[in-house]
Amino acid sequence: MSVIYVLLPVALALAAAALWAFIHAVRSGQYDDLDSPPVRMLLDDDGSEVPGNAPGKAMGKATSRDRTGDAGQSARRMPDRGPPPERGP
Numbered sequence: 001m002s003v004i005y006v007l008l009p010v011a012l013a014l015a016a017a018a019l020w021a022f023i024h025a026v027r028s029g030q031y032d033d034l035d036s037p038p039v040r041m042l043l044d045d046d047g048s049e050v051p052g053n054a055p056g057k058a059m060g061k062a063t064s065r066d067r068t069g070d071a072g073q074s075a076r077r078m079p080d081r082g083p084p085p086e087r088g089p
Contacts, residue, residue, distance in 0.1 A: 025031065
């Protein structure tokens with residue numbers, strides 16, 4: 001029974017904090033534009049607004065080195081041990 005004296009104020013404090021966070025988000029305009037975020041991901045951009053990304057350079061394109069599977073992993077490559085041993089019947 002004494003647990004209620006601790007849990008009830010904690011639960012009320014958490015509920016008040018959640019209500020305050022929701023009211024703050026609504027007043028600051030968090031929920032003003034609900035239509036454009038799903039459409040924004042479909043727009044084709046060149047990525048030039050990303051720092052360090054040259055205009056015209058497509059993001060996420062694989063280079064010839066990436067396509068061969070040697071994307072900087074040559075130091076971690078396993079040594080060649082030759083063909084597996086043949087097993088007899």
